[in-house]
Amino acid sequence: MRRPDHQTTTCSAAAVLAPYLHEQAADFLRGLRLHQEHSTPTDAGGPGAEEATAALRQAARRISGALHTFRAALDPGWADHLRTELAWLSGTLAREHAYATRLGRLLEALHQLSGAALPAARTGALSAGGEERAALGVGAARAGALLERRLTLARTRAHSAALQALGSSRFHAVADAVALLASEVPLAPAAAGPASEVLHDPALRAEQRLLAAVAALPPDESAEPYNEARDAPWHQARLLLRLHRYAREVVHGAPDPVLTGAGHALDLHRDAAEAATAAASAARTPRIAPATAYALGVLHADQRHEVEAARAEFRGAWPYTAAVTAS
């Protein structure tokens, strides 16, 4: 995975890092402009606004990752401050998207759980199964309505919070800092050194932190699929994989499709885990009908099995087989 790269072996760190940050800053500003064109203060944002926010968040994550991994080549006080502010912004903007994704995932799962057509042939032995599906159907419809109500409300609140954040003086300071970054990067003296040293070493450390985290992942725990407390090391691996991917993009100039696949599996893992939590949380709504609670229980278990499936997918996509199976 660590193939030598001509550009970084002959250039200074500044000559690699500065253009990367310029480009990401330009993407950020473009996303911001598009968002302002497409969003209205009352609606929950159309597809154009959604796309603009996604671009904005993607650039913010990459800038933040570079500030973190290559801190030694940058003005450290500036880097730490901007990173904190970008984390606040990304988190605020991510929430609306997360609620929308979660609702979509849960409604889709409910549909699959209850909506498949029954075959024409029916015998006595099969009627119990049919009854189960009918019972699930009634509860599933009510559970879907409940989830839609809860998550749409949460999404609307997140949308307002995002709009409020984008209008705040705190955001304007971030936008100014990124606008400056589009033309000028506050570098440390070390950035004058060769990229092969100044950038490769921190990138290697980011990779090693990821490898250690993956090696320490708990082994398959099919006996305990509902132990949500065990998700944390997986969520941590997801963040470290992202930092490694971004650091690799800076050093090698291109994304690694294998890492993209493994990262996708960990994104699915996070989505399924959060959807399971949302189903369980909806089931704690006071005075819901037992059929609704039942469907939410089925849904919770289904999403926890999706969590397990995402772990298996990650293990399958992960190139360092020995490190994972030895854990």
Add this chain to the structure above:
Amino acid sequence: MRRPDHQTTTCSAAAVLAPYLHEQAADFLRGLRLHQEHSTPTDAGGPGAEEATAALRQAARRISGALHTFRAALDPGWADHLRTELAWLSGTLAREHAYATRLGRLLEALHQLSGAALPAARTGALSAGGEERAALGVGAARAGALLERRLTLARTRAHSAALQALGSSRFHAVADAVALLASEVPLAPAAAGPASEVLHDPALRAEQRLLAAVAALPPDESAEPYNEARDAPWHQARLLLRLHRYAREVVHGAPDPVLTGAGHALDLHRDAAEAATAAASAARTPRIAPATAYALGVLHADQRHEVEAARAEFRGAWPYTAAVTAS
């Protein structure tokens, strides 16, 4: 799998089939005697009675299988009648055991779903998971109590029905027929022919029926794990596998461990499917608390995933790989 067998290539069909049926009839009568020694009319039968009933059912299934597969070598009217009566008896005796197994499986699953210890380290990000498990814990205890009540009642009724059956004149007629079978088998004239023809051909047909049923099993249907109507071909494959196993025992004189493993996977499949149905059925109890219904929903989904796991186990254990994957 069809290795030649010295005994059956040189003997008559009668010389192979009659000792087999004598032996199974003797096992049946031994089981019956043990059952009478161990059972009391009031209790739901101790471990001794359970073991005796298991031996009795096992012999009844094998006799019934031989009567079915090797009908051409036997007095057909007698064989058909005894087979019907043995099916009635096995069915009646199996029910008590099935309810006990189902309850054990469901309580074990509930325990695993809710009982795993939380790790000591807890952060804000983990507390949602903890809450889910706590909520599941309350509902799981009530769901367990509900299932215990329902299935214990069903088991007690099945026990009474079994005792009533064992005291009936219908049962005494079956016992008499099996007692006769322990010394004398009503054979057809064809039984004088060589075992290599008279027994091998029907055994081969039993195998072919199984192969056809397995080849026709629907492909992996992970998108529709709750479509219980799709279980029927699997249940059918289980019965055909049993008939093939028993026919093979008659012809080759010994069980095939590969078939035993595949049969075990289909037994698990049946148990998980029935446990899922029991969970769904308990969830239709009027006036249960939402938390109870929720836990039953989780349990239902969990057992449906066990159904999927048993299918994967069967596919893994099945020796005719091409036939399964080509379906």
